[in-house]
Amino acid sequence: MKTDVEELTPTRVKLTVEVPFDELKPNLDKAYKEISKQVRIKGFRPGKVPAPLIDQYVGRGAVLQEAVNDALPELYGRAVEETEIFVLGQPDVEITALDDGKELSFTAEVDVRPKFEVPDYEGLEVTVDEAEVTDEEIAETLDTLRERFGSLTIAERAAEEGDFVTIDLAAEIDGEAVEDAATTGYSYEVGSGTSIEGLDDALAGMSAGDTKTFTSTLVGGERSGEEAEITVTVQNVKVKNLPEADDEFAQLASEFDTIEELRGDLRTRLGRNKRMQQLGQARDKALEALLEKVEIPLPDQVVEDEVTRRNEQLEQQLQWSGLTREGYLEREEKTAEEFEAEVAEAARQAVKGGFLLDQLALDEELGVENEELSDYVVTQAMQMGVQPQQLAQHLTDSGQIPALVSEVLRNKALNVLVEHVKITDEAGNELDVEAIQRELNGETTETAEADSEAEAEAEDTPDTTEEAPEAPEEKPAS
Incomplete structure (x- = not known):
């Protein structure tokens, strides 16, 4: 051939x-x-x-x-x-x-895939947010925890933002009831924006027994996307009462005896989260900085496929949240043209970044071990709330293993890039990426030092193992 x-x-x-x-x-x-x-x-x-x-x-x-x-x-x-x-x-x-x-x-x-050379990235500098945890952030986190242990009591007044109401919903189009859009006994937080558009405005000022009708667009069922007359009836209005932030609450909500111990644990957890965010920022900004140093021609079809993927992903998210595309654009204060331009640019940057990381992986001769694939699947499964074996089987059956290998390889390439970048926070403090990663992995400074000393001792210890004598050459059977 x-x-x-x-x-x-x-x-x-x-x-x-x-x-x-x-x-x-x-x-x-x-x-x-x-x-x-x-x-x-x-x-x-x-x-x-x-x-x-x-x-x-x-x-x-x-x-x-x-x-x-x-x-x-x-x-x-x-x-x-x-x-x-x-x-x-x-x-x-x-x-x-x-x-x-x-x-x-x-x-x-x-x-x-286009041919190009990865620019020099040694000493590339990026700036990330500070990881300092403020008292206000601890208070907000504590309030969120108190929300989980709050109790609802009937309020003899009109509904306000933040109240919980039990409501009945019905819908009609041209006088005909839409059966799959009706519900009764639905608990909803006023002002949360998690249901049909216009519901929050309608509920404001309504009391138990009140009924109101408004116009909105259905987001589910057979008549999805059609305009309907929505009737809401309030059964009751409830207000959430939060427990006091005291020692008794600390014992109820955690393994700690005092509220100060709980606050200290929240500070530690928030600090870990912020340092994790710093690493994420460093990865994103390092890639952005390197992308600015190179021009890479992009295949039109690959970019179009990425645009399509992003739009499909958005549509799924909108369906889950009960929003229409028009409602989403209105909330984001963007026109359809502006949004399409943003998606196209994001798609181009994503494709360009993928090419750059692929080439970096080739230059560094990186590979993917089975253990690394397994770890990645386990992590993804935890985030998705499914069993790792179930996700692994789905990836295998749908032929997505090559894409999975590519994703792991790009992550490894990005890690190599970050290791060579100088990272400082907005206060001018230089970050030790390896130290942060050890901390996030639960390793202490003493553990890291002990491992280093053990490796050094192993290198200094002479190899006294005698080389085994060669086996005698076997003669062919006659």
Whole structure:
């Protein structure tokens, strides 16, 4: 097989492949066998029809077409492997010649990863937020914890923001009730914005027994996206009472005996979270800083695919939250054009960043071990709230393992980048990334020092193991 590569653009190539006809013999044999099972010729059982009769009754052209279709994926894969190009997406294949008994020729146009050099990143500087925990943040976190232990009591007044109301909802379109949009006994926090648009405005000032009708757009069910008349009836209004932040609450909500001990633990936890956020910021900003130093041509189709993926992801999130796209844009105070431009730019940066990390991984000769894949799956499963085995099976069945390997490899490349970057917070303090990672992993300074000393001792200890003598050469049995 002969393959030539023509660069059409920095991100697209054309492969011209010539295949000797004898290489198609296994595919021709398979085609005859498959067609033989399908045709019905008197005197022959299915699967036993001779090739000459298939040529006579079905046609040699149909056999050739079947054989070529079967052979193309493997031939294309061999051409890609031999030319050592990194393809992106599916190729546009065209059969240019099919000379029976002599030769098959075809072309394949496909997007490829662009070629470029990773800029020097040694000493790159980035600035991240401070990790100092304020008293106000501790108070806010403590209030959130108190919210979890709050109790609801009936309020003999009109509903206000922050109150909890028990309501009935009904919907009509052109006077016809929408059954799947009705609900009773629904508990809702006024002002939370987690239900249908217009509900918060309608509930303000309503008391137990009041009914009000307003117009909104349905976000679920068979009539989703249609405008309807929504009727809300308030059953009762409840106010949340929070427990006092005292020692008794500390004992109720935690393993601590005093409120000061609980506050100290919250300070520690908030500090860990902030240092974790610092690492995340450092990774993002280091990649952004490196991206600014290099121009990378981007394949249009790859960018379009990323835009589509992001829009689909947004639609799913909007459905879960009960918002329409129009409502989301209104809340974000953006026009559709502004939002589309932002998504397109974010998609371009994401694709560019992926290419950069892929090349960095190649330059650093990084690889992925099975243990690293397992750890990544476990982490993702915990975040998604599913069993690791269940997620692993889904990734395998859906053919997403190569994408998973790529994701882990890019994370490793990003870690390499961060290790060479100078990171300071807004107060001018330089961050020790390795020390922060050890802390987040639960390692103490003493543990790290002990490990270092052990490694040093191991290196200084002479190897007294004697080399085993070579085994005698075995003679072949006579």
